[in-house]
Amino acid sequence: MTVIFYLSSVIALLAAAIAISRRNAFHALLYVVVSLLAVAVTFFSIGAAFAGALEIIVYAGAIIVLFIFVVMMLNLGPQAAGRADGLLTPSMWFGPALLALTLLVELSVILIRAAGTGTSDTAVGPREVALSLFGPYAIGVELASFLLLAGLVGAARLGSGARSTGGDR
Amino acid sequence: MTAGIPLEHGLLVAAGLFVIGFIGVLVRRNLLFQLLSIEIMLNAAGMAFVIAGARWGEADGQVLFIFILVMAAAEVAVGLALLLRLSNRFGDLDGDSVSSMRG
Numbered sequence: 001m002t003v004i005f006y007l008s009s010v011i012a013l014l015a016a017a018i019a020i021s022r023r024n025a026f027h028a029l030l031y032v033v034v035s036l037l038a039v040a041v042t043f044f045s046i047g048a049a050f051a052g053a054l055e056i057i058v059y060a061g062a063i064i065v066l067f068i069f070v071v072m073m074l075n076l077g078p079q080a081a082g083r084a085d086g087l088l089t090p091s092m093w094f095g096p097a098l099l100a101l102t103l104l105v106e107l108s109v110i111l112i113r114a115a116g117t118g119t120s121d122t123a124v125g126p127r128e129v130a131l132s133l134f135g136p137y138a139i140g141v142e143l144a145s146f147l148l149l150a151g152l153v154g155a156a157r158l159g160s161g162a163r164s165t166g167g168d169r
Numbered sequence: 170m171t172a173g174i175p176l177e178h179g180l181l182v183a184a185g186l187f188v189i190g191f192i193g194v195l196v197r198r199n200l201l202f203q204l205l206s207i208e209i210m211l212n213a214a215g216m217a218f219v220i221a222g223a224r225w226g227e228a229d230g231q232v233l234f235i236f237i238l239v240m241a242a243a244e245v246a247v248g249l250a251l252l253l254r255l256s257n258r259f260g261d262l263d264g265d266s267v268s269s270m271r272g
Contacts, residue, residue: 005174009174009182016186016209020193025201032205035186040218042182046174046223051215051231058238059212063245067205070249074256075200128228137232144239151243158250 004045004106011099012038018095025071029064032098034103036060041103044110047123179220186213200255200262204248211241 012035019031036059041051133141186209193206215237222230240255259266 002174006178009178013182013185013189016189020189020197020206020211021200021270025199028202030203035209036212039186039212041176042216043219046179048223048231051219051234054235054238055215055219059208059244063208064244065170066245067201070252071201073253074262122233124222124228125234127265129231132228132248133232133235140232140236144236147243148239151246155246155250158247158254 001110004109005042008038008041008045008103008106011035011102013041015099024092026068027092029067029071030093032067033060033064034096034099036064037100041106041110044107050124050126050129051059057091126136176220176224179224180217183217183220184215186210200252201263203264204245204252207248208241208245209228211237211244215241251266 015031015035015038018026019035022028022031036055040052040055040060042056043049175266190206190209190213193209194203197206203259213266218230218233220239222233225261255267256262
């Protein structure tokens with residue numbers, strides 16, 4: 001588990017450093033996804049499996065997909081067709097694929113080891129998290145729902161006029 | 170921590186991720202990349218919470234990670250909506266093009 005933690009930490013730092021230095025937004029997003037997956041594997045390796053699953057589902061699955069949607073909307077121009085040509089050359093997807101494959105091997109090692117011993121390595125399980133979240137932290141859940149509602153209203157208001165030429169109040 | 174990883178190493182990784190995101194915010198002028206860097210920074214903060222929670226075997230770290238997740242989702246929704254407005258009005262995503270107000 002120690003080796004897995006350090007290896008995926010290195011992958012997370014490396015992928016994040018590559019991501020912020022890319023020119024193309026799609027390639028940066030690929031490396032950010034790899035970085036988030038690596039952080040999730042570190043969570044699995046230290047026994048916080050619930051946080052790792054949330055990291056994959058919400059960060060890599062929802063937030064980054066939102067970024068991808070926006071990048072695709074921004075490309076809706078006459079120059080978008082030519083720009084899409086260089087996106088899938090092997091030199092572009094080989095790096096993220098190699099890092100993601102390493103993470104898959106690490107995750108397989110964690111799962112096989114957990115299946116072999118019959119006991120999972122979960123130090124803090126979802127049950128403890130849920131009891132704490134809806135017990136002492138219930139007020140935080142309410143405030144988070146306020147925040148999400150405000151974010152929803154703000155995004156709907158700002159996004160509704162995004163297709164117009166602007167100038168409205 | 171469960172596997173004998175020192176707490177300092179985990180926090181160092183989180184700090185490294187935070188610094189990388191911070192450098193991204195400072196260096197890049199593209200607003201999309203700046204939003205991505207902010208996501209990396211928020212992720213690093215959540216990672217610090219989870220690692221510290223795992224160190225003492227408490228659930229509070231993961232609870233606060235969930236709150237950070239909620240905040241990141243709300244922030245990215247509003248930020249990307251603003252990004253679409255800016256790209257429509259100014260034609261590019263350069264942060265410097267909106268640095269002056271025309272009030």
